[in-house]
Amino acid sequence: MKGIFKINGKELEISFEAHKVLLDVLRENGFTEVKEGCREGECGACVVLLDGKPVNSCQVLAASAMGHEITTVKGIGTLHNPHPIEEAFVEAGAVQCGFCTPGMVIATYALLKENKDPSDEDIKRALDGNLCRCTGYVKIKKAVKLAAKKVSENE
Amino acid sequence: MGELVWYFPDSIEELKEIVQEEGVVVHGGGTGLLRGDIRRYKGLVDLGKLGFSYIKNDGEFVEIGATSTYNDLVSFFKEKNTKSILYKSLLESATTPLRNRITIGGSVAYFPPWSDIAGPLLALSSEVYLTGSREGWFKLTDYVQSKELKKGTAILKIRYEKEKDSGYSHHFRAVRNRVDHPAFTITLLMEVSDNREIQAATFYVVGSKDRFKKLTVLESQVIGKRVDDIHVESLSLDNVEFYGKVQFSPEYQRTLFEVEVKRGIYKILEMVK
Ligand SMILES: Cc1cc2nc3c(=O)[nH]c(=O)nc-3n(C[C@H](O)[C@H](O)[C@H](O)COP(=O)(O)OP(=O)(O)OC[C@H]3O[C@@H](n4cnc5c(N)ncnc54)[C@H](O)[C@@H]3O)c2cc1C
Ligand code: FES
Ligand code: FES
Numbered sequence: 001m002k003g004i005f006k007i008n009g010k011e012l013e014i015s016f017e018a019h020k021v022l023l024d025v026l027r028e029n030g031f032t033e034v035k036e037g038c039r040e041g042e043c044g045a046c047v048v049l050l051d052g053k054p055v056n057s058c059q060v061l062a063a064s065a066m067g068h069e070i071t072t073v074k075g076i077g078t079l080h081n082p083h084p085i086e087e088a089f090v091e092a093g094a095v096q097c098g099f100c101t102p103g104m105v106i107a108t109y110a111l112l113k114e115n116k117d118p119s120d121e122d123i124k125r126a127l128d129g130n131l132c133r134c135t136g137y138v139k140i141k142k143a144v145k146l147a148a149k150k151v152s153e154n155e
Numbered sequence: 156m157g158e159l160v161w162y163f164p165d166s167i168e169e170l171k172e173i174v175q176e177e178g179v180v181v182h183g184g185g186t187g188l189l190r191g192d193i194r195r196y197k198g199l200v201d202l203g204k205l206g207f208s209y210i211k212n213d214g215e216f217v218e219i220g221a222t223s224t225y226n227d228l229v230s231f232f233k234e235k236n237t238k239s240i241l242y243k244s245l246l247e248s249a250t251t252p253l254r255n256r257i258t259i260g261g262s263v264a265y266f267p268p269w270s271d272i273a274g275p276l277l278a279l280s281s282e283v284y285l286t287g288s289r290e291g292w293f294k295l296t297d298y299v300q301s302k303e304l305k306k307g308t309a310i311l312k313i314r315y316e317k318e319k320d321s322g323y324s325h326h327f328r329a330v331r332n333r334v335d336h337p338a339f340t341i342t343l344l345m346e347v348s349d350n351r352e353i354q355a356a357t358f359y360v361v362g363s364k365d366r367f368k369k370l371t372v373l374e375s376q377v378i379g380k381r382v383d384d385i386h387v388e389s390l391s392l393d394n395v396e397f398y399g400k401v402q403f404s405p406e407y408q409r410t411l412f413e414v415e416v417k418r419g420i421y422k423i424l425e426m427v428k
Contacts, residue, residue, distance in 0.1 A: 001158070001161070017158070018158050018159040018160070018161055019159050019192075019193050019194050021189065041186060041249075041250075041252075041253055042334070044250070044252065047252050050255075053226075053255040054251060054252045054255060055252050055253075055255050055256045056252045056253060056256070059184075059185065059186045059189060059253065059256060060184075060185060060256065061182065061185040061188070061189070061193070061199070063161045063199075063201075064161075064182060064185060064201055064203070107251065107252070125251065126251055127251075128250045128251055128333065128334060129249075129250030129251050129252040129253060129334070
């Protein structure tokens with residue numbers, strides 16, 4: 001089947017099989033910044049924003065996302081123009097292998113849109129769907145706090 | 156196998172026809188459908204264009220549109236009623252990105268033993284509104300047990316009496332860690348009068364061998380009693396059995412059930428006191 005997908009602000013016409021999940025359709029069309037981990041909705045590596053809300057793209061049937069706004073981590077910042085959240089993750093040492101980072105950044109972005117000054121509990125809750133096998137989460141929490149500061153200063 | 160066809164009806168009339176076609180099923184959030192191979196279906200019908208993503212709270216009932224997500228409910232209750240049993244149960248369920256996707260209609264239709272919404276909706280004596288081969292409001296207990304009510308129908312909305320969710324409540328999830336699927340859940344609802352008499356008690360376990368069970372033996376020992384006259388340790392429990400699950404053995408679940416039901420009642424009595 002064919003459909004229009006709005007990805008990172010651009011409309012793309014994509015041919016895909018009707019049973020495919022959004023994760024596969026994104027990766028097969030070049031959006032490899034969306035990572036494939038468990039494929040079961042448990043690790044959060046594949047998290048993207050769908051109409052502004054974080055979802056596990058491995059748990060979303062692609063056809064149901066046609067016409068909706070999809071944002072991957074590259075829609076938030078780029079290599080040469082990183083988002084303050086991405087800078088904060090690097091500065092806080094919250095990136096080791098980096099596999100979980102796109103999902104972590106997206107979850108943090110969604111949190112800070114709603115809550116400019118999140119408590120430890122708010123952070124834990126917002127990132128409860130994102131697993132990290134490297135950092136032990138302490139630096140990730142620090143990164144989110146630093147990101148909150150940077151985002152407020154940038155406004 | 157032909158290619159799966161997607162339908163996006165923009166009227167109820169259109170939905171009614173499509174949902175009765177052989178091999179066509181409703182798509183809610185897709186998180187349950189994806190546990191199997193969806194290529195076995197001929198078609199999926201998405202309710203997204205029909206306007207069933209809402210929660211109404213203005214009359215006698217709380218009415219929830221079928222495509223509302225777990226997080227839509229969490230946000231709603233955070234503002235309107237943080238004592239709601241649904242708020243307590245959904246706040247703890249799954250994870251943030253999953254709660255943004257899991258729909259209420261899909262969860263009621265799927266009704267897995269680990270469901271966090273099943274116990275509270277049963278305890279609130281909820282009803283579902285169906286369209287398709289059957290039309291109208293049906294009791295949730297009838298819907299989940301009847302193949303006939305499920306065949307060729309779509310759930311459009313769910314409702315319960317607002318009053319029922321205004322008492323004391325407790326929800327327990329048998330999990331190994333915060334993001335685990337519950338092996339079973341316990342839902343306890345109690346209404347207590349000003350003179351501390353228990354006027355109503357509705358207790359459910361979901362995820363037992365019977366799928367779900369109303370704990371009538373236990374309920375009958377507390378209804379009509381004064382809070383101060385209840386000795387939690389001496390309450391006798393319903394006979395509830397469990398299958399072994401990845402998380403826990405049947406014996407462990409039974410022990411956990413016994414401990415947690417009594418702990419839940421104790422907590423509610425403490426709240427009243
Ligand atoms: C990793 C993971 C963890 C989870 N943890 C929990 C948890 O802790 N607690 C919890 O409660 N849930 C949890 N869930 C969700 C649960 O397992 C189901 O996936 C979910 O309840 C299904 O809802 P859905 O909207 O995605 O339904 P779908 O997958 O879209 O549909 C499920 C079934 O319902 C039918 N259906 C859908 N909508 C309707 C409708 N309106 N009318 C009639 N039939 C319909 C479909 O045809 C299908 O048969 C978890 C899911 C995942 C993937
Ligand atoms: S790949 Fe989607 S949650 Fe793990
Ligand atoms: S940095 Fe390696 S998984 Fe998180």
